[in-house]
Amino acid sequence: MLEIRDLHVAVEGRPILKGLSLRILPGEVHAIMGPNGSGKSTLAHVLAGREGYEVTSGSVTFGDEDLLALEPEERARAGLFLAMQYPVEIPGVANMYFLRQALNAVRKARGQDEIPAAEFMRRIREQARLLGIGEELLKRDLNTGFSGGEKKRNEILQMAMLEPRLAILDETDSGLDIDALKTVADGVNRLRSPERAFLVITHYQRLLDYIVPDIVHVMADGRIQRSGGPELARELEERGYEAVLGGRLAA
Amino acid sequence: MATALDTVKDYTEAEYKYGFVTPVEEERFPPGLDEEVVRRLSAKKGEPAWLTEWRLSALRRFFAMEMPTWQKVRFDPIDFQAISYYAAPRQKERPKSLDEIDPEIRRTYDKLGIPIREQEILAGVAVDYVFDSVSVATTFKRKLEELGVIFCSISEAVREHPELVRKYLGSVVPPGDNIFAALNSAVFSDGSFVYVPKGVRCPMELSTYFRINAAGTGQFERTLIIADEGSYVSYLEGCTAPMRDENQLHAAVVELVALDDAEIKYSTVQNWYPGDKEGRGGIYNFVTKRGLCRGKRSKISWTQVETGSAITWKYPSCILQGDDSVGEFYSVAVTNHRQQADTGTKMIHIGKRTRSRIVSKGISAGRSDNTYRGLVRILRSAEGARNYTQCDSMLIGEHCGAHTVPYIEIKNRTAKCEHEATTSKISEDQLFYCRQRGISEEDAVALIVNGFCREVMNELPMEFAVEAKKLLGISLEGSVG
Numbered sequence A: 001m002l003e004i005r006d007l008h009v010a011v012e013g014r015p016i017l018k019g020l021s022l023r024i025l026p027g028e029v030h031a032i033m034g035p036n037g038s039g040k041s042t043l044a045h046v047l048a049g050r051e052g053y054e055v056t057s058g059s060v061t062f063g064d065e066d067l068l069a070l071e072p073e074e075r076a077r078a079g080l081f082l083a084m085q086y087p088v089e090i091p092g093v094a095n096m097y098f099l100r101q102a103l104n105a106v107r108k109a110r111g112q113d114e115i116p117a118a119e120f121m122r123r124i125r126e127q128a129r130l131l132g133i134g135e136e137l138l139k140r141d142l143n144t145g146f147s148g149g150e151k152k153r154n155e156i157l158q159m160a161m162l163e164p165r166l167a168i169l170d171e172t173d174s175g176l177d178i179d180a181l182k183t184v185a186d187g188v189n190r191l192r193s194p195e196r197a198f199l200v201i202t203h204y205q206r207l208l209d210y211i212v213p214d215i216v217h218v219m220a221d222g223r224i225q226r227s228g229g230p231e232l233a234r235e236l237e238e239r240g241y242e243a244v245l246g247g248r249l250a251a
Numbered sequence B: 001m002a003t004a005l006d007t008v009k010d011y012t013e014a015e016y017k018y019g020f021v022t023p024v025e026e027e028r029f030p031p032g033l034d035e036e037v038v039r040r041l042s043a044k045k046g047e048p049a050w051l052t053e054w055r056l057s058a059l060r061r062f063f064a065m066e067m068p069t070w071q072k073v074r075f076d077p078i079d080f081q082a083i084s085y086y087a088a089p090r091q092k093e094r095p096k097s098l099d100e101i102d103p104e105i106r107r108t109y110d111k112l113g114i115p116i117r118e119q120e121i122l123a124g125v126a127v128d129y130v131f132d133s134v135s136v137a138t139t140f141k142r143k144l145e146e147l148g149v150i151f152c153s154i155s156e157a158v159r160e161h162p163e164l165v166r167k168y169l170g171s172v173v174p175p176g177d178n179i180f181a182a183l184n185s186a187v188f189s190d191g192s193f194v195y196v197p198k199g200v201r202c203p204m205e206l207s208t209y210f211r212i213n214a215a216g217t218g219q220f221e222r223t224l225i226i227a228d229e230g231s232y233v234s235y236l237e238g239c240t241a242p243m244r245d246e247n248q249l250h251a252a253v254v255e256l257v258a259l260d261d262a263e264i265k266y267s268t269v270q271n272w273y274p275g276d277k278e279g280r281g282g283i284y285n286f287v288t289k290r291g292l293c294r295g296k297r298s299k300i301s302w303t304q305v306e307t308g309s310a311i312t313w314k315y316p317s318c319i320l321q322g323d324d325s326v327g328e329f330y331s332v333a334v335t336n337h338r339q340q341a342d343t344g345t346k347m348i349h350i351g352k353r354t355r356s357r358i359v360s361k362g363i364s365a366g367r368s369d370n371t372y373r374g375l376v377r378i379l380r381s382a383e384g385a386r387n388y389t390q391c392d393s394m395l396i397g398e399h400c401g402a403h404t405v406p407y408i409e410i411k412n413r414t415a416k417c418e419h420e421a422t423t424s425k426i427s428e429d430q431l432f433y434c435r436q437r438g439i440s441e442e443d444a445v446a447l448i449v450n451g452f453c454r455e456v457m458n459e460l461p462m463e464f465a466v467e468a469k470k471l472l473g474i475s476l477e478g479s480v481g
Helices: A040-048 A072-077 A095-109 A117-130 A135-139 A148-162 A178-191 A206-210 A231-249 B002-012 B035-044 B049-064 B103-111 B116-123 B141-147 B154-160 B162-168 B179-187 B428-436 B441-452 B462-475
Strands: A002-011 A014-024 A029-033 A054-062 A080-083 A090-094 A166-170 A197-202 A215-220 A223-228 B026-028 B087-089 B126-131 B134-138 B150-153 B192-196 B206-211 B222-227 B232-240 B247-250 B253-258 B263-270 B282-293 B299-306 B311-314 B317-320 B326-335 B340-349 B355-364 B369-378 B386-395 B401-410 B416-425
Touching (some): A002 A040, A014 A040, A014 A054, A014 A223, A040 A054, A040 A072, A040 A080, A040 A166, A040 A197, A072 B428, A080 A148, A090 A095, A090 B428, A095 A117, A095 A148, A117 A178, A148 A178, A166 A178, A223 A231, B035 B049, B035 B179, B049 B179, B141 B150, B154 B162, B154 B192, B154 B222, B179 B253, B179 B282, B192 B232, B222 B232, B253 B299, B263 B282, B263 B462, B282 B299, B282 B326, B299 B311, B299 B462, B317 B355, B326 B340, B326 B369, B326 B462, B340 B355, B355 B369, B355 B401, B386 B401, B386 B441, B401 B416, B428 B441, B441 B462
Parallel strands (some): A029 A197, A029 A215, A166 A197, B126 B206, B206 B232, B232 B263, B247 B282, B253 B282, B263 B299, B282 B311, B299 B326, B317 B340, B386 B416
Antiparallel strands (some): A215 A223, B026 B087, B126 B134, B150 B192
């Protein structure tokens, strides 16, 4: 589904990703862990098509498309979703209205009609209920004045409604208390399916107790340094990045 | 990929959608302005002598006045002698029924999305159509007549209701108010007239659609709305013009009078041709709009969405004369490319406990300049007056300007004035967030801008709000990326 080959990315001339390769198959959940500054969030942003990142070499294919040639909205319509670390506030735009506009943009790209209002309401209410999101939050301005937990839950709500093929979660656990973390993880687990893949980026192992990954990658210095099963996350938690990676962290 | 690029291209190269010209036979005066022109104009319209004299006196004032220089807009001097002061679709008589309107004119309004017949039947909106200088149709007349509501062209009002016109014309905006008001008073060709009798709540929105079609002309319409005691009326005004390389002058005057306990809600969606990307052509929109809250507890509310014109010079104002009267001004002004807007309001508090509220949203993109200029004046007599002003500016790109120039004059210690102002930019973060959810960049800009303007958009009547919302998106096409 996603194939990253020897990806090199620079920000303002400074290399951040230095030859990253990664292959994700449908149905898989991959976790990327790594210390601060290892390039985890850069990877998420480059995949989503954010400006300001210069791909100096390497390739990324998504399905059978050259992902890097697509505009951000085309990537989204092709089924790539990024749950953001810092969801932005858009004053004056109701949460629900925004989501309907996004959903219709995606549907249009897939050759579907706009979602009927009643069906949209039924679906959003159902998903909101599962995520413990009140009706009132759906009517408020997008992310405006939302608490940290509300923002993250809302990201998962959007994900559930947009039904992506590949969802990237960028530090979705940061700033969440344990209850919110569970709700968010449940939301993600409900969406796991043989057709859908996840890339979970996190600093801590905690989230992976609830979203159990198939494969864990440890990232440092712009590359994946080690890959393994879920036990690798626990090893990291017990021994720390330095011990697990040995000398490889020094650079 | 190709499709997406094409879409972006379509957007950035999108042109003014209403820029077509209608091929109608027209009758017009040769360019030039003097007393003879005014006399001919007045005679053409069969006006009484007092009105001819009124026009001539305004013309003399006009010739004695200078162009104002305080506004923050730049333009070449206007050659008033190069303009034709009367252009009208040629028809033998004013149409007796809607079926008699020239089919070309009908088609124009159809293209603009306001089929005359359907508007009448479906929307329940009474519409007056002003094509170049003359009013071509007023729908829904009979129904309004039953209630005693007068809604007709101002020329007709001069003929049918001279006592009302004579009493109120120029009572809010005197001919010598400013040079454009003087010009308008001398040469106004048509416009709308509304009178709502005591205690009547006008059951439908009254609407006028202004269209400049002919080249080398100006449009000088005059609107007069009188709400008698305890009445209510909501009035809508829309405007478009063809694309031309020359600048065309639009100098309208709108006067509103609200008596005791009356309320007037006046909404405008202004989309005159703004000129091209390099600033060639476009309408010079120099407009004087003023409402007089003459009666106790009367209320006048202005809502405007200004997206068109090369130059906008416009300050819909309220004179709060009656005790406990209320003035409101809700404004969205969008400028893109080389457009210049200097717009705002004046709230003059005279009566006791008068209240005013100003909410202004300015959006500048491209190389445009957008100024909010507002005056809140509280006279000595205005015991306990209150004003709330909020001015928000949004910048899109690096080459545009946003300016806020509030004037506050308070002569009474019991008055309270609040002023809030913000300036913001559409952030990369916001755009990226929207795009990551599948929304195109252009749609994202429209979405964010509409959110920014929501307080004002909420004030617009429903069917107008939908149009205005689309218009905001269209006006900002090509403003990012």
